[in-house]
Amino acid sequence: MFLISCEKKQKEDPEPPHSFELRGREIKLNAEDSLNSGSTYLSVYSQIYSLSEHRTHDLTATISMRNINLQDTVYISKADYYDTHGNLISSFINENILLKPMETLEIVIEEVDKSGGTGANFVFDWQAKDNVHAPYFExxxxxxxxxxxxxFTTQGVKIK
Incomplete structure (x- = not known):
């Protein structure tokens, strides 16, 4: 008697359909543009504690930058990612990025990336015209x- 086993090789997961993409989104703002500036803080968790401080679960985090305006554009000029100790891990955005009305851009921190730890943070800088809603960060x-x-989710808090 012998046993034969077949196993289908699974494909790797494709890139998410809304991967964070910067190329071609940079825009120069004119100094004479009358834009308000602001900053938003967002807590993010790469890991959370389970049972005790010695056991953690790794998490995938999807960071959404949303323009909640129906007709007006907003601009994101900085997206800095910090670890639990306040050390800068990465700058995802360093120049002005256009965010069209009702558009969402995303940054994905993969589950295997533990660099943020249990108290990771993002700080976003943004600009918008007068009487336009600030972008929403989640x-x-x-x-x-x-x-x-x-x-679970977290929501951004305007800090400036």
């Missing part, structure tokens, strides 16, 4: 293991 953290799933 993070969705998720982890799955077997039949267990964990997910």
């Amino acid at each position: 993070a969705v953290m998720i982890s799955t293991s077997g039949k267990q799933g964990l997910s």
